[in-house]
Amino acid sequence: MKSMKLSSVAFAAMLVAVACTPGAGTPTTGPTTGGGDPTGTAPSGSPDMSPDMSPDMSPDGPPSGEFGTVEVASGQPIKLGTALVITTADADLGTDSQYGAQVAAEIKGQVLGHDIEFVFQDDQCSTEGGTTAAQALVSDPQIVAVIGTSCSSAGIPAAQITSDAGILMVSPSNTAPSLTAPETHEEFYARTAHNDTVQGAAMATYACEELGAETAATVHDGSAYAEQLQQVFADEFVAQCDGRITTQEAVAPTDTDMRTVLTTIAADPPDLLYYPIFTAGGALMTQQARQTSGLEDTDLAGADGMQSPTFLEAAGDAALGVYASGPDLAFAGDFYSDEFLPAYEELSGSASPLSVFHAHAFDAANMIFQAIEDSATENADGSLTIDRGALRDAFFAIEGFEGITGNLSCNETGDCADPKISVAVVAPVADAGDDCGASTEEVCFQRIWPED
Amino acid sequence: MRFLSRPERLTRLGVILWALRIALIVFVLAGSYATLSGASGLVLSPEGWRDLVITGIAQGSVYALIALGYTLVYGILFMINFAHGEIFTAGAFTGFFVAVALAEEGIMEANPVLGIVILLLSSMITSMIVAVLLERIAYRPLRRAPRLVPLITAIGASLVLQYSFRGIYGSGVRMVPLPDAIQGRVEILGIPILRSQLIVVIAAVGLMFALYYLVEKTRTGRSMRAVSEDKEVAGLMGINVDRTIATTFAIGGLLAGAAGVLYVFIFNQVSFAMGFLPGIKAFTAAVLGGIGNIVGAMLGGLTLGILESIGPFLLLSGFGVPSTNQLRDVIAFSMLVIVLIFRPYGILGRKES
Numbered sequence: 128m129k130s131m132k133l134s135s136v137a138f139a140a141m142l143v144a145v146a147c148t149p150g151a152g153t154p155t156t157g158p159t160t161g162g163g164d165p166t167g168t169a170p171s172g173s174p175d176m177s178p179d180m181s182p183d184m185s186p187d188g189p190p191s192g193e194f195g196t197v198e199v200a201s202g203q204p205i206k207l208g209t210a211l212v213i214t215t216a217d218a219d220l221g222t223d224s225q226y227g228a229q230v231a232a233e234i235k236g237q238v239l240g241h242d243i244e245f246v247f248q249d250d251q252c253s254t255e256g257g258t259t260a261a262q263a264l265v266s267d268p269q270i271v272a273v274i275g276t277s278c279s280s281a282g283i284p285a286a287q288i289t290s291d292a293g294i295l296m297v298s299p300s301n302t303a304p305s306l307t308a309p310e311t312h313e314e315f316y317a318r319t320a321h322n323d324t325v326q327g328a329a330m331a332t333y334a335c336e337e338l339g340a341e342t343a344a345t346v347h348d349g350s351a352y353a354e355q356l357q358q359v360f361a362d363e364f365v366a367q368c369d370g371r372i373t374t375q376e377a378v379a380p381t382d383t384d385m386r387t388v389l390t391t392i393a394a395d396p397p398d399l400l401y402y403p404i405f406t407a408g409g410a411l412m413t414q415q416a417r418q419t420s421g422l423e424d425t426d427l428a429g430a431d432g433m434q435s436p437t438f439l440e441a442a443g444d445a446a447l448g449v450y451a452s453g454p455d456l457a458f459a460g461d462f463y464s465d466e467f468l469p470a471y472e473e474l475s476g477s478a479s480p481l482s483v484f485h486a487h488a489f490d491a492a493n494m495i496f497q498a499i500e501d502s503a504t505e506n507a508d509g510s511l512t513i514d515r516g517a518l519r520d521a522f523f524a525i526e527g528f529e530g531i532t533g534n535l536s537c538n539e540t541g542d543c544a545d546p547k548i549s550v551a552v553v554a555p556v557a558d559a560g561d562d563c564g565a566s567t568e569e570v571c572f573q574r575i576w577p578e579d
Numbered sequence: 580m581r582f583l584s585r586p587e588r589l590t591r592l593g594v595i596l597w598a599l600r601i602a603l604i605v606f607v608l609a610g611s612y613a614t615l616s617g618a619s620g621l622v623l624s625p626e627g628w629r630d631l632v633i634t635g636i637a638q639g640s641v642y643a644l645i646a647l648g649y650t651l652v653y654g655i656l657f658m659i660n661f662a663h664g665e666i667f668t669a670g671a672f673t674g675f676f677v678a679v680a681l682a683e684e685g686i687m688e689a690n691p692v693l694g695i696v697i698l699l700l701s702s703m704i705t706s707m708i709v710a711v712l713l714e715r716i717a718y719r720p721l722r723r724a725p726r727l728v729p730l731i732t733a734i735g736a737s738l739v740l741q742y743s744f745r746g747i748y749g750s751g752v753r754m755v756p757l758p759d760a761i762q763g764r765v766e767i768l769g770i771p772i773l774r775s776q777l778i779v780v781i782a783a784v785g786l787m788f789a790l791y792y793l794v795e796k797t798r799t800g801r802s803m804r805a806v807s808e809d810k811e812v813a814g815l816m817g818i819n820v821d822r823t824i825a826t827t828f829a830i831g832g833l834l835a836g837a838a839g840v841l842y843v844f845i846f847n848q849v850s851f852a853m854g855f856l857p858g859i860k861a862f863t864a865a866v867l868g869g870i871g872n873i874v875g876a877m878l879g880g881l882t883l884g885i886l887e888s889i890g891p892f893l894l895l896s897g898f899g900v901p902s903t904n905q906l907r908d909v910i911a912f913s914m915l916v917i918v919l920i921f922r923p924y925g926i927l928g929r930k931e932s
Contacts, residue, residue, distance in 0.1 A: 214745075216752040216850060349905060374621060377902030381856050383846045386634045387888050388904040394623045407752045407850065414847055418762075418773060420630070441752040441848055 194293025194515035197271050201509030204244035206267070207232075207495065210260035210275030210285055210296075212252040216407040219435035219565070221250065221277040223481040224299045227488030228274050230470045231496070238496045239503060239511055246270065250281035252350075252405065253380075257281025261288035261296075270294060271513055272495045272522075274488060278405075278432075279303035279352040286316035293515040295522055297495060297543075299488035302326060302431070303351040304359065312540040315519050319487040319494070319535060321454055321546035323352070326430060327359025328367070329548035330401065330452045333576055335368030337550075338426055338450075340398035344373045346388060346412065348380045348404040356403045356430060373397045380408060385415045393421030403430035403452075410441035417445045426450065435482050439553065439567045446553045451572060453483045455549035456564070457579060459531045467531060479566040487544070490530035494543070498522035550576040596920055603917055606894070613897025621896060629770065631889045637776035637845055639884020640783035644838035645861030646868065646876040647790060648710075648831030654871040655807045655827050658726065661733040662713055664858020665740035666832050668851070670706040670839025672748060675755045675849045677701045682756040691760030699782070703836035709740075710832025711825055719821065737858075744851040752850045755843045779841040786837055787877050790830065794873060803827055807871075860887075863915050869928020878926055887911045 199205055209228060211221030225247065232243040246267065248260035257276050264270050265288055272295040276282040282301040289296040290313035298306075298318040305311045307322060334340045343364050347353035357375065364370040373395040376388050385408075392400065400422065402412050409429050416422050429438075431453035439446055456463065463486065471485060472478060502521035504512040525543070528535040533545025551564055551572035559573035566572065589597075623631075645667055652660045677698050681687045687694040717736045721729045761778065764771040794800035805813040806823045814820045842857065843849060860883060868879025890910040891903040900906070918926065 214750045216750065218750055347902075375902060377905035379905055379908060382904075382907070383848070383853075383856075384634065384638055384888075387631055387892070387907070390627050390630045390634070391621065391623065391892055391904065394621055394627055407848070410752065410754070411846060411848060420626070420771070437751050441754045443754045443756075443847070 196515065197269060197513045199241055199511040199513065204242035205238055205271055205499065205511070206244050206246060206269045208246045208248060208264035208267070208270045208273040208275070210248045210250045210257065210264060210273055210281070212277040212281070213247065213249045215251055216437060217252045217278070217405050219406070219437050219481040220252070220300065220432065220484070222475070223485045224274070224277060224488035226471050226474045227299065227485030228492040229474055230467060231489045231492035233470060234466070235493065235496055238499050239505060240509070241511060250276040250278060250285065252278040252281060254280050254284055257283070257285040258288065261285035265289060265292035265294055271499065272297065272518065274299060274491050274495070276301060278350065279306060280350045282306055283351055286313040290315040295495070295515070295519050297491040297522070299491045300484035303355045305351065305355060307540040307542045309540055317522060317537055317541035317543050319491045319530070319532065319543050320484060321544045321548065322542055323356040324359055325546040326452050326548050327356050328363045330360050330428065330430070330550070331363035331367050333452070333550045334364060334399050334428070335370055337576060338399060340370065340426065342371045342373050342397040343399040343401055344376065344392045344397040346376045346378060346400070346402040346404065348378050348408050350380065350405070352432060353404045357401060360401055378408060380405070382408065383411055385412045386419065389416055389419040389422060393419050396421045397425055399426045399428060401428045403432060405432045406435055406438045406441065409433040410438055413442040413449055414445040431483050434551065434565050434572050436479070436565055436567050439565070439570050446570060449553045450550055452548055452550050454487065454532065455547040456483070456486060457549065457574060458533065458547060459486060463531050479571065480564060482565060486531040490528070490532050490535060493530065494522060494525055494528055494535065497525065497528065549574050599920055610894035610897050614893050623892070628889070631892070632885060633772055633776060635885035635888030636881060637779045637884070638888065639881040640780050641838050641842050641845070641857065642861045642864045642884050643877045643880025644783055644786060644834045644841070645857060646865040646880045647787070647873065648835050649862050649865040650870055650873060650876040651827050651831045653865070655803060655824060658729045659733065659862065661730070662736040662740055663831065663835060664854035665737050665744070666706050666710050666713070667835040667839045667857060668741070668744055668854035669709045670702040670836030671843050671849050671853060672744065673702040673705040673836070674698050674840040674843045675753060678755050678757065687756070687758040691758045694758060695778070698840050699837055702840045703833045706836025706839065707829045707832035710828045710835070714825055714828040741851060741854070748851060750851060752848050755847050755849060757844065757847065761844055775844040779844055782837065782841055786834060790834065791873060793830070799826060860911060863912060867915055867918050867925055869925030872925070872927045875925055875927035883911055883914065886914050890914070
């Protein structure tokens with residue numbers, strides 16, 4: 128009797144614990160390996176490379192050799208890992224980057240006479256997924272560097288795991304400021320994506336100068352990306368435009384009912400509702416905001432995490448007129464349109480890009496290739512010795528790299544981007560024409576700001 | 580009153596539970612008072628509160644329909660069918676495909692009532708088939724196994740179904756095309772209500788009445804109650820126990836299929852993992868109402884829906900907690916703990932012998 132009562136209370140407490148775990152609704156799966164056997168060519172792992180046995184790092188960066196070396200035998204490929212979101216509703220984001228990296232390897236062909244081989248892992252756009260993917264990659268001693276992760280929430284644990292193992296990790300789409308903030312930056316982590324301190328400020332400028340918004344409300348989903356980006360936006364909106372933030376709300380990533388949070392927001396209707404969250408939640412928020420009384424005159428805006436065909440499909444007609452900030456690819460030049468995009472389309476089988484970070488992944492991969500060329504030792508027997516510490520140093524020393532996304536130089540905390548931000552609006556393909564980014568058959572993200 | 584009549588039996592656990600009860604009541608009252616008096620700075624208009632309650636009722640009706648499936652199966656087999664959330668997903672996906680087909684044929688726009696009926700029927704039948712197959716393949720062979728075995732099987736079945744959906748339909752999110760008849764608002768007694776929410780509530784209430792009639796007034800219902808009372812004796816009395824159990828699963832499936840379509844009406848989206856959270860919430864609702872009790876499941880679903888909707892704002896924002904809505908699941912599951920502390924067998928549950 129009493130034990131029955133106690134156990135029922137204990138069970139209920141367990142449910143509370145489940146509810147408190149972010150992303151509890153998305154069951155985790157085993158990692159998906161797409162490009163070759165992760166344990167195939169590898170000799171048994173040397174102890175100094177396993178993550179839990181690596182020595183603590185000095186703040187000045189580890190001396191060369193401390194993290195061991197990778198030997199690539201003659202005729203063997205150089206193995207790069209990816210940890211990008213390739214399942215779940217946000218799969219567009221990661222597959223887009225994955226194609227970008229593959230195109231880079233295709234165009235490059237060989238690095239120092241060796242082929243390039245990818246080991247694909249899935250970051251699932253979650254903390255758990257990032258951890259699993261990074262652990263799988265560091266357990267393979269042949270992995271030279273990692274391209275990933277897609278989502279900042281996955282990037283935080285993954286950066287720590289790869290840095291502990293001394294493996295260079297370059298993200299094409301992590302944008303959360305904390306990843307490259309001096310006090311939280313992990314030694315072997317860098318990114319080619321913009322820092323959201325830039326994106327949030329650009330959106331705030333657009334909101335007050337172009338939309339004439341005086342009040343704004345924000346919603347985040349508890350992910351590192353959304354939470355930090357909406358905070359930057361809120362601060363900048365107050366600082367730049369003397370605007371007023373009516374409220375800063377949050378939902379859970381698995382929530383489907385946004386009406387309650389929207390009703391609370393409608394208590395003091397803002398000129399602009401900014402919700403830089405992901406595809407599924409963003410679509411629900413868009414649809415339900417259109418149905419909420421009090422928000423009829425409110426402009427809706429999201430960010431780069433929402434710029435995908437999946438979002439357009441899931442939100443339907445409600446998406447028309449939604450603004451979204453993101454990286455600006457209008458400066459990308461002829462190479463992008465004449466060589467990159469055709470190769471990308473051949474791989475993806477899709478007529479339009481799936482998201483906005485493929486060029487960043489392309490640049491990340493090419494910068495890794497350059498760092499390998501700069502730091503690796505070519506042996507007489509045709510094999511290659513890559514020192515992990517030296518590779519990291521060579522990568523961080525890159526300056527003035529001519530990439531698709533601009534002129535890239537890494538600073539000491541791993542920000543390598545040449546950040547240019549644009550704002551797009553969802554419009555019918557018929558009207559948008561050449562300015563279309565991610566699109567479905569009917570609608571697309573049309574780049575509208577800044578004017579070139 | 581039970582407690583007042585025998586104060587001498589107050590144990591240490593009793594004292595702790597009483598202290599918890601008092602603390603909870605104080606917390607709820609203080610939180611509500613602080614919010615309503617506007618301490619948070621954000622004041623909700625009466626219309627705002629009304630919208631929250633209506634949203635909660637619509638959401639709660641869906642929970643209630645799913646919860647009925649849990650409660651029916653528990654009532655008869657004393658097992659928790661954790662795969663029930665996936666039966667709901669099957670209904671929602673069927674709704675998606677049928678809605679796309681109907682929209683292409685133009686039936687949805689030409690005759691929305693017929694369209695909605697076709698949607699509901701096709702989804703209910705699909706879910707029923709999945710539920711009956713599940714019972715036949717995964718649970719019937721384990722009828723005489725210890726109680727923990729079918730429970731673990733249920734979790735396995737849930738994962739198998741969920742990842743089958745992912746394999747078949749992909750991992751993306753898809754929008755369901757809905758006719759104009761379901762969009763927009765209607766005025767009822769001067770209150771503007773979203774059409775989708777109105778349809779959900781009407782359909783859910785209708786189905787619940789039908790179920791109540793079926794269980795209480797028909798021959799099938801009587802045999803279900805008999806099997807629930809004692810399987811062996813019911814068998815001796817000439818009731819086909821296996822068939823009755825299959826019928827129970829079929830009814831649970833029908834209701835879950837309907838819930839799937841109604842959920843699509845409110846949220847417009849389907850995805851492979853969509854059944855997980857509503858499934859857990861509905862299970863909570865079933866326990867809240869007293870598992871095994873049909874009226875309890877309905878009541879539990881509605882209570883949970885409304886609490887989830889108004890709870891976070893009402894209870895927490897008064898204390899200055901930012902972004903209260905993020906904590907709705909915490910409120911929902913804390914509610915379960917609270918009800919179990921006050922009433923260990925749920926709102927309408929009976930003590931087990």
